[in-house]
Amino acid sequence: MNGSFVSFEGIDGAGKSTHIEGLRNAFAVKGRVVTVTREPGGTPLAESLRSLVLNDSMDAMTEALLVFAARRDHIVRVIRPALERGEVVLCDRFTDATFAYQGGGRGFDWEVLSQLEQWVQGAEVLLQPQLTIWFDLPPGVAAARLASARVPDRFEAQPQAFFEQVAAGYLRRFHADSERFARIQADQAPELVWAEVLAAVRQKGLLS
Numbered sequence: 001m002n003g004s005f006v007s008f009e010g011i012d013g014a015g016k017s018t019h020i021e022g023l024r025n026a027f028a029v030k031g032r033v034v035t036v037t038r039e040p041g042g043t044p045l046a047e048s049l050r051s052l053v054l055n056d057s058m059d060a061m062t063e064a065l066l067v068f069a070a071r072r073d074h075i076v077r078v079i080r081p082a083l084e085r086g087e088v089v090l091c092d093r094f095t096d097a098t099f100a101y102q103g104g105g106r107g108f109d110w111e112v113l114s115q116l117e118q119w120v121q122g123a124e125v126l127l128q129p130q131l132t133i134w135f136d137l138p139p140g141v142a143a144a145r146l147a148s149a150r151v152p153d154r155f156e157a158q159p160q161a162f163f164e165q166v167a168a169g170y171l172r173r174f175h176a177d178s179e180r181f182a183r184i185q186a187d188q189a190p191e192l193v194w195a196e197v198l199a200a201v202r203q204k205g206l207l208s
C-alpha cells in the first residue's frame with residue numbers, strides 16, 4: 001500500500017483534535033488527499049457501534065468485541081481503500097486505544113486483544129499505522145481539563161485511577177513497538193506540542 005497512515009492516541013483530555021486538523025492542512029498543502037477519521041467510528045455501521053460503546057453499560061469483553069467489529073468495518077470500507085489509492089489517513093485513535101482502555105482500563109485479557117488484532121487487521125500483513133502520535137499527559141492534568149468539559153461519556157466519567165491504568169496500557173504498547181510511536185509530552189504549550197507533531201511526521205518521511 002502506498003498511502004500514509006497516522007494514528008493519534010492519548011487519554012481523554014490530551015488535546016489531539018487541533019493537531020489532527022493542523023496535519024490535515026499540512027498534508028493538503030502538499031497536494032495529498034487526506035481522510036480524517038476516528039475510532040470507534042468512521043463508517044455508518046461503526047458510528048452506530050460507537051454510540052453503543054460510549055453510552056450503554058456492558059462488560060469488558062463486549063466492549064472489546066464491539067470496538068474491533070467497528071474497526072473491521074472501518075478498515076474494509078475506508079482505511080484500506082484509501083491507503084491503496086495512495087492517500088493519507090489520519091485516524092483519531094486506533095488499536096492502541098483498545099489495549100489502553102479495554103486492556104489497561106478495564107483489565108481485559110491482553111493476549112485475547114492481541115489475537116483479535118491479528119484477526120481484524122491481519123491479512124498477509126498486519127495493518128498498523130506507520131506512525132502513532134501519542135499525546136502523553138499525566139492523568140491528573142487530564143482530569144482537571146475534563147472537569148471543565150461537556151457532558152462526559154462512559155469513559156470520560158471514569159475516576160482518575162481508571163486513566164492511570166489506561167496510561168499504563170499505552171506505555172506497555174509503546175515499549176512493545178517504540179519505533180512506531182512518537183511520544184509527545186502533552187502538558188506543554190500547544191505550539192510546542194505542534195512543533196513536535198510536525199517533527200515526528202517529517203522524521204518518518206511522511207511530509208516531504
Ligand code: TYD
Binds near residue numbers: 094099
Ligand atoms: P474520543 O476519541 O476521546 O472522542 P471525543 O474527543 O469525541 O470524546 O472518544 C472515544 C472514546 O472511546 C475514548 O474515551 C476512548 C474510547 N475507546 C475505547 O475505549 N476503545 C477503543 O478501541 C477506542 C478506539 C476508543
